[in-house]
Amino acid sequence: MQETHAEQTTEELEAAAEELRRASAELAEASEAADLAADRATEALNTLDTLAHSSGVSEFVYLAAAFALACFVGYYVVWSVTPALHTPLMSVTNAVSSVVIVGALIAVGADVAQSPAGGLSRTLGVIAVALASVNIVGGFMVTSRMLSMYKKKAG
Structure with missing residues (x-):
């Protein structure tokens, strides 16, 4: 009986190791795709x-175009990840959200009251802090459950 249980445990470990190898390969592919997207961005x-400085485009148009590019790159990077890796990546976004909170706090505390x-900067900063906080808490909840x-x- 113990040999059968040991064989089952060994088989389960081998299956888990194979699944881990497969997930690692998929993660490597997703990482390469993200690097390629970052290089293109x-x-x-x-x-x-170069175009903005040479053609005299306003700063708003320049920043809006950069934001739009970032949205497209983010969309394609996230959707190129296989579904099996979304939960582990969710916990990684906690670190990204903490960076967002730092930037939002800077926006909230920036001394631009005379401009x-x-x-608007303060309002958007408060909204960003609230949304990033929800993302961080949700990410930790998902990670804990996973x-x-x-x-x-027990038992």
Whole structure:
């Protein structure tokens, strides 16, 4: 009986190791795709920067175009990840959201009250802090639930 249980455990470990190898390969592919997308975005931003400075485009149009490019790159990077890797990547976004909170806090505390955009900057900063906080809490909840699935059950 113990040999059968040991064989089952060995088979389960081998299957888990194979699944881990497969997930690792998929993660490597997704990482390469993200690197390629980042390189393309950098090239596009450099081209945009050159065009903006040479043609006299307003700063708003330049920043709006950079934001639009970032949205497209983010969309394609996220949707190129296989579904099996979304939960582990969700926990990684906690670090990204913490960077967003730092930027949002800077926007909230920026001393731009005398400028026309001062109130808008503060309002958008508060909204960004609230949304990033929800993302961080949700990410930790998902990560905690995912890790609890791998714990041995008592009894």
